Amino acid sequence: MLVNNTQAASNVQQITRPDMDPANAAASALYSGALQAAQHSVTVPAAQKELDKASDRIDEAFAKTRVQLQATTNGARTEFTEYMSKSPAERIREQLLKEQGLTEEHVQAMPQEKQDAIAKQVAERLKEQQQQQVAAKATASPAQTRKETLAAI
Structure with a gap:
């Protein structure tokens, strides 16, 4: 099957905005990229710090719970062993x-x-x-x- 090159070329058209020349388009792209990078560098570390703090608090709570459970379990185990050793x-x-x-x-x-x-x-x-x-x-x-x-x- 043969494809008519002129027909395919007419379907593909470049989208250009008449109000922007190539220099303005490049400057606009650079500006928006710089703006996004600045926003990302400001918000991500602050959010990451909050996530790290929350994670640390959770880890601390789990550690405290683990220590309490071990103390309770050891006491219960000792009590059970003493009870079972009785006649x-x-x-x-x-x-x-x-x-x-x-x-x-x-x-x-x-x-x-x-x-x-x-x-x-x-x-x-x-x-x-x-x-x-x-x-x-x-x-x-x-x-x-x-x-x-x-x-x-």
Whole structure:
């Protein structure tokens, strides 16, 4: 297919403004470029400084939160480890004293009869707890018992 060069050349026309000669056009382009560069150099550093400050504040807040969480986690971990190191009887005794609003110091200051009564209550609760565990194992299916045994291993 042949293209008529005269037709293509007539379609492409240069857009020129009659009010601007080439020197004015070049000066206008330089001026607008310089203006944009000046605006960019003034606003970008100020905005960047604000962004940097905001980023620093966020980083500081995260660091403070991380320190607080680590302190809380360490305390909780220590508390949990102490609790798990106690025997079932010690746990039951601690719970019983807490329910009655007593501390170990209060119990030590009590007469021997009351101390014996508390020890008897602890023994009864321990026996009840063991009976509940035995009953739960008796009613458990053999498959569930195997799973519990394997999980205990």
